[in-house]
Amino acid sequence: MSASHQLLWSIGELAERAGATVKTVRFYSDQGLLPEAARSSGGHRRYGPEALERLRLIRSLRTLDLPLPEIRRVLEDDEAAVRVLEDALDSRLRDLGSELKSMRWREAALQLVRDCPPAQRAGRLKLLGAMSTPPSTAPLARFWRAWLPARMPRPATAAFLEIAVPQPPDEPHPSQVLAFARLHAMTTAPCPDGRQPQPEVHRVAGAGGAVLLYGGLAEAFDLAAPHLRRAHAPHPGEALDAYVAAYASAYRSRDTHDFRRSLAARLSAEARLNQYWELAAIVLTPPGGRPQPTPGSADDWLRAALHQDNARAA
Structure with missing residues (x-):
């Protein structure tokens, strides 16, 4: 051979x-x-x-x-x-990352159901069954698009959604899974009258004024965030000035003592989404971690600073 x-x-x-x-x-x-x-x-x-x-x-x-x-x-x-x-x-690494994230969400969801009192299991299973794992942020984005003024430009809408919609963590704690499931249920539930209540400022400002408003609010929230992280008490300053200026531009007014007093009264009468921001804060912060500022917590801080400023000026 x-x-x-x-x-x-x-x-x-x-x-x-x-x-x-x-x-x-x-x-x-x-x-x-x-x-x-x-x-x-x-x-x-x-x-x-x-x-x-x-x-x-x-x-x-x-x-x-x-x-x-x-x-x-x-x-x-x-x-x-x-x-x-x-x-x-x-490509495969991206796929594996997505698969691992999905498995971690399923693991945390199983722990959530296992560790809750038996009487709560049916309700939690219903909450979890309504969303995918890992969950999509699309229902939350749709909720806010319906909340924002009609015909608001896309770039302004996208900028607001980036700060308003919490991203699901890659390695969630069961409490974060429960919070996101509740956010999903909240944002997908039908409104009693078929339409979400719109803040009065939206009607006054219109789409053009809303762009100025939300752009200014984003700046004010960024300025307030370090104070929230350090647990500083609300107080007047640069963040509050940016906050008031955002509303003044929307109302086509000037930042005066009278305007600040009227703004505090208007804000007290506005619709609030406290539950949304409370749940968003849980999604963003694992147990034992330092609470991460949200637009809701920043808005609370700035409103308190506004009331304090008005009290000093009285």
């Missing part, structure tokens, strides 16, 4: 050398991923050393959970093999 024939193996011999099953080798061969060196007189496949190297590479790629189409691209595109492999690995 010639040296060239000594390097050719049957499908069984190739499988044995690679530590694989004959079924596995036949599958990859049928998929066109393993090159045949020749056929025997009886029509049986024969493979050379390159097939063994190819098979080992395929099995290595499969341990990374790469799908066959991605493996084919790596094997067939020699010039771009590095880029193709990196793209495939990046």
Whole structure:
């Protein structure tokens, strides 16, 4: 027998050398991923050393959970093999990250149901069953779009949603799962009269004024956030000035003592979403962590600062 024939193996011999099953080798061969060196007189496949190297590479790629189409691209595109492999690995890492997040949410949800009093389990199962895991923020975004003034420009709406919609944590505590489930239930429940109550300032300001209002409020909330993190008592200052200026622009007015007194009265009569912000704070802050400011907690702080400022000016 010639040296060239000594390097050719049957499908069984190739499988044995690679530590694989004959079924596995036949599958990859049928998929066109393993090159045949020749056929025997009886029509049986024969493979050379390159097939063994190819098979080992395929099995290595499969341990990374790469799908066959991605493996084919790596094997067939020699010039771009590095880029193709990196793209495939990046894609798989993203998929695994999503799968891990989903599993962590399911684990926390199971703990939530297991650890609650038996009488509460049915209610919690109903809450959890209404949302996906990990949950989508789309219902919360729809809720706020209905709350915001009609015809508000998209960039302004997007900027508000970024601070108003809490993102689900990757590794949630059961209390965060419960809070998000309650947020989901709150924002998907139908309004009693079929429409969410709109703040009076929306009607006065209109879409154009609302852009100025929410842009100014975002700035004021950012200025107030460090004070909330340090647990500073509400007090007049730069954050309050930005807060009042936002409403003054919406009402087409000036920041005066009289305006601040009238603003405090108007805000006291406005609709509040306290429950939403309380739940959002839980979603953003794991147990034992430092509470993270939300637009709701910043607004509370600034309203208290406004009342304090008015009392000093009286």
